[in-house]
Amino acid sequence: MGLVVQKYGGSSVADAERIKRVAERIVATRREGHNVVVVVSAMGDTTDDLIDLALQIVPVPAGREYDMLLTAGERISMALLAMAIQSLGYPAESFTGSQAGVLTTATHNKARIVNITPGRVEKSLEEGNIAIVAGFQGVSPDTKDLTTLGRGGSDTTAVALAAALHADVCEIYTDVDGVYSADPRIVKNAKRLDTVTYEEMLELAACGAKILHLRSVEYGRRYGVPIHVRSSFSNKTGTTVTGSMEDLPVEQAIISGVAHDRSEAKVTVVGVPDKPGEAAALFRVLAEAEINLDMIVQNISTGGTGKTDVSFTLPKTDGQLAVQALTKVKGQVGFENVLYDDHIGKLSLVGAGMRSHPGVSATFFASLAEAGINVEMISTSEIRISIVCRDTDLDQAVRAVHDAFELGSTGAEAVVYGGTGR
Amino acid sequence: MGLVVQKYGGSSVADAERIKRVAERIVATRREGHNVVVVVSAMGDTTDDLIDLALQIVPVPAGREYDMLLTAGERISMALLAMAIQSLGYPAESFTGSQAGVLTTATHNKARIVNITPGRVEKSLEEGNIAIVAGFQGVSPDTKDLTTLGRGGSDTTAVALAAALHADVCEIYTDVDGVYSADPRIVKNAKRLDTVTYEEMLELAACGAKILHLRSVEYGRRYGVPIHVRSSFSNKTGTTVTGSMEDLPVEQAIISGVAHDRSEAKVTVVGVPDKPGEAAALFRVLAEAEINLDMIVQNISTGGTGKTDVSFTLPKTDGQLAVQALTKVKGQVGFENVLYDDHIGKLSLVGAGMRSHPGVSATFFASLAEAGINVEMISTSEIRISIVCRDTDLDQAVRAVHDAFELGSTGAEAVVYGGTGR
Numbered sequence: 001m002g003l004v005v006q007k008y009g010g011s012s013v014a015d016a017e018r019i020k021r022v023a024e025r026i027v028a029t030r031r032e033g034h035n036v037v038v039v040v041s042a043m044g045d046t047t048d049d050l051i052d053l054a055l056q057i058v059p060v061p062a063g064r065e066y067d068m069l070l071t072a073g074e075r076i077s078m079a080l081l082a083m084a085i086q087s088l089g090y091p092a093e094s095f096t097g098s099q100a101g102v103l104t105t106a107t108h109n110k111a112r113i114v115n116i117t118p119g120r121v122e123k124s125l126e127e128g129n130i131a132i133v134a135g136f137q138g139v140s141p142d143t144k145d146l147t148t149l150g151r152g153g154s155d156t157t158a159v160a161l162a163a164a165l166h167a168d169v170c171e172i173y174t175d176v177d178g179v180y181s182a183d184p185r186i187v188k189n190a191k192r193l194d195t196v197t198y199e200e201m202l203e204l205a206a207c208g209a210k211i212l213h214l215r216s217v218e219y220g221r222r223y224g225v226p227i228h229v230r231s232s233f234s235n236k237t238g239t240t241v242t243g244s245m246e247d248l249p250v251e252q253a254i255i256s257g258v259a260h261d262r263s264e265a266k267v268t269v270v271g272v273p274d275k276p277g278e279a280a281a282l283f284r285v286l287a288e289a290e291i292n293l294d295m296i297v298q299n300i301s302t303g304g305t306g307k308t309d310v311s312f313t314l315p316k317t318d319g320q321l322a323v324q325a326l327t328k329v330k331g332q333v334g335f336e337n338v339l340y341d342d343h344i345g346k347l348s349l350v351g352a353g354m355r356s357h358p359g360v361s362a363t364f365f366a367s368l369a370e371a372g373i374n375v376e377m378i379s380t381s382e383i384r385i386s387i388v389c390r391d392t393d394l395d396q397a398v399r400a401v402h403d404a405f406e407l408g409s410t411g412a413e414a415v416v417y418g419g420t421g422r
Numbered sequence: 423m424g425l426v427v428q429k430y431g432g433s434s435v436a437d438a439e440r441i442k443r444v445a446e447r448i449v450a451t452r453r454e455g456h457n458v459v460v461v462v463s464a465m466g467d468t469t470d471d472l473i474d475l476a477l478q479i480v481p482v483p484a485g486r487e488y489d490m491l492l493t494a495g496e497r498i499s500m501a502l503l504a505m506a507i508q509s510l511g512y513p514a515e516s517f518t519g520s521q522a523g524v525l526t527t528a529t530h531n532k533a534r535i536v537n538i539t540p541g542r543v544e545k546s547l548e549e550g551n552i553a554i555v556a557g558f559q560g561v562s563p564d565t566k567d568l569t570t571l572g573r574g575g576s577d578t579t580a581v582a583l584a585a586a587l588h589a590d591v592c593e594i595y596t597d598v599d600g601v602y603s604a605d606p607r608i609v610k611n612a613k614r615l616d617t618v619t620y621e622e623m624l625e626l627a628a629c630g631a632k633i634l635h636l637r638s639v640e641y642g643r644r645y646g647v648p649i650h651v652r653s654s655f656s657n658k659t660g661t662t663v664t665g666s667m668e669d670l671p672v673e674q675a676i677i678s679g680v681a682h683d684r685s686e687a688k689v690t691v692v693g694v695p696d697k698p699g700e701a702a703a704l705f706r707v708l709a710e711a712e713i714n715l716d717m718i719v720q721n722i723s724t725g726g727t728g729k730t731d732v733s734f735t736l737p738k739t740d741g742q743l744a745v746q747a748l749t750k751v752k753g754q755v756g757f758e759n760v761l762y763d764d765h766i767g768k769l770s771l772v773g774a775g776m777r778s779h780p781g782v783s784a785t786f787f788a789s790l791a792e793a794g795i796n797v798e799m800i801s802t803s804e805i806r807i808s809i810v811c812r813d814t815d816l817d818q819a820v821r822a823v824h825d826a827f828e829l830g831s832t833g834a835e836a837v838v839y840g841g842t843g844r
Contacts, residue, residue: 066501083487
């Protein structure tokens, strides 16, 4: 008898039929003798529909009232899910983020969880109920106002609640059946991973694998909550995110997988004076515009011109904003030009074994060279190598690297749902 | 500078355009120098859509989770309305029933307000905000669970909140522009009433005039809150419900209007033994089935048979349930038969002047007789006479009575939206 926290995303509860199917799965877990706490997102497109409504009223909906609006979505799905469980003969109670004690900062639309005081959820479990909790939402103890956690917030709610309740596992049900060694739509023999470490999952999430939200993995690592990513459409075991790299056998050269990302653009600032503080001035401007940068590369100044080029990648959606912000300070900083390129792709090789096996980067770059891929930028961490190439070369690059490290399965494992790097 | 509570129903906030128009009206009231508290219902068909969703999951949705589901509706409309007011340059904050201190009994789906502690609303007003409050919902202080007040609950929220805040007036905006002397769709020269007493409005509401919910009028009477019923589509003054009959001039023979109702059916239990307790047995069975009866008539037993007929009216929706309940006890009570008739219409003449003017009933029945209307049942109160006739005769009966008491306006007042008796 353990305690299982299960999280179901919007596509898993998109209509009444799917809600009934999810209820059956929850009841099956209960029948196995476990206590179950369920975290649920809003149904299918509900959140987008609510955003559309708000946009008809104000151009940029934000703040307290926007959170009040969006929190209606989970309220609908969780009440329907509780009814569906009850109709199968099991007692269930649903709780808003506020009722479940999800305490957050007061920053509307992107609040962060500061504490969870799940007294009502614990009491409900003691009374024999299956407890349903609204994902994505909380309450600020300072203002007593409702808040939302931003995109991917339901994953974070689930992992944080699992930590607070000392759950045995946090199961994240999604429309893919685990974390793969590469996107199965690109690499035919991509292999589902049984386990990955939190660190690897963080790198994969940061490199474009959309399966788990970064913050939820960070939370899981901090509190040691095993996260089991699995499909809501099948009973197959998925991928468990658990354990630290420190626990891995020293000799094992583990490469987990290849992630890719088409959502970024590259900005190059040409002819920046190669003096201390000039690059800093550029980045201050971008920070003030609240733009998150990903990879940053500065070339050495060549040919004694005293000038250098600075390149960085960032989400395409922030591209125009960044170019505008930089152009404004062109005279002040004294650079020559800003180039914008949104036809790039990013490939990342992630693996805990990387740091102790220097041959990894040699094999990595050799495989790309053999495939004729031109590498435009490089960035590395202890357990990751990322490169930028043309977006039209990206698929071929993913296959080349995946093959070179023999990451594929040899069997005929059925791959149905997406994979990393979507 | 006063405090005005305004209530907008679902059709007034059915889409983004209408929400913007309502926001302009609210801001206009604010500009006149008043503090404004707004009670809002769910948008258009939202509640019905949510009920449909629930019906896809369970045959009879009810209880705690059903309330959790339905309360999402007002959360959406109130947040959008707050955004619309803000976009006009006025500060606004929305509050759920729970946040506004609407404390209710724990009876889900038909809770009753037990107290209102509007501390957060008062604070918001002091800070200069327009406060928006969700209608129809509250929280049970015993269980800490969300509750709903049942159909028409938003009217009750508004009047109760107006009482708790000592507001100067509670304005109920609806799709009709006041209370009429009869349904203008039936009676061409029906007149909009400037004022009616709480007692008259209670009788009108109970007799099929759907403009105000009965409970809200009761609340208004108990706490002396003037209720101004007016159209959300025009700026015309509507009808104010205020004052007691005791305040009216003694000599005044005021007849307010003619209400009618097509929503009832008639059940006749034939051949009931005319002994003490037999009728009581029938009504106990109906009470146990939670059926509310309206008019009840028992004829004297004729011809020495020792048997009598008992007739009553009830909502058509409860008709089959009542017939089934009665048929079950047929042998036990020993009556002969149950007849069911859902082709009846009910007409009610309401007026505070009635009790002191005995000529009223004479004129009433004479007008019906002249129009050739067959009266099937009669019931009276101090300020009301009701009759049942064939539903096909109802319109003609309404016109005959309206004419006989000269209730019509002589001018060419434009009557656009519905009226009493819808």
